[in-house]
Amino acid sequence: MINKKIFKLHADVCKALGHPLRIEVIDLLQDKELCFSDILAVTGGLKSNLSQHLSVMTKKNILKMKREGQCNYYSLSSDKVAQACQLMREVLIDSIKNHIDLIEKM
Numbered sequence: 001m002i003n004k005k006i007f008k009l010h011a012d013v014c015k016a017l018g019h020p021l022r023i024e025v026i027d028l029l030q031d032k033e034l035c036f037s038d039i040l041a042v043t044g045g046l047k048s049n050l051s052q053h054l055s056v057m058t059k060k061n062i063l064k065m066k067r068e069g070q071c072n073y074y075s076l077s078s079d080k081v082a083q084a085c086q087l088m089r090e091v092l093i094d095s096i097k098n099h100i101d102l103i104e105k106m
Contacts, residue, residue, distance in 0.1 A: 006043070016060040019055050023085060025074075029063070030082035035076035 017023065022038060024043055031101055040050050054074060057063040064077050 002084070005055075013060055013062065016062055017085070019053065021050070021106050022057055025053065025057070026076065027082060029074060029076050030079075033073050035071040035073055037071065039074065077080050 017026070018032060021043060028042060028104060036050070036054070040047060042051060054063065054065070058065050058074075061077050062081055063074050066073050084099070
């Protein structure tokens with residue numbers, strides 16, 4: 001029997017992914033590392049807001065952070081993070097297509 005703690009940990013990671021800005025950051029970082037200021041320039045918004053989101057994802061081991069000079073660089077902790085997000089996007093697209101098909105049949 002699976003230890004139920006794994007389900008709680010899984011849910012915690014899913015919660016950490018539950019914001020559009022966080023998904024956008026994962027998309028940006030899927031094949032590269034970026035400085036905080038570069039992420040901010042692409043995503044827009046407030047520094048403090050982005051900082052909070054990056055902190056949550058770093059604490060949940062979704063992102064890695066390293067400091068070089070004046071900049072904090074962020075990258076994905078694993079390529080599997082981007083793969084998981086891509087898979088969920090495919091599920092979303094399939095769902096949208098099913099809704100469109102249903103509407104067209106009406």
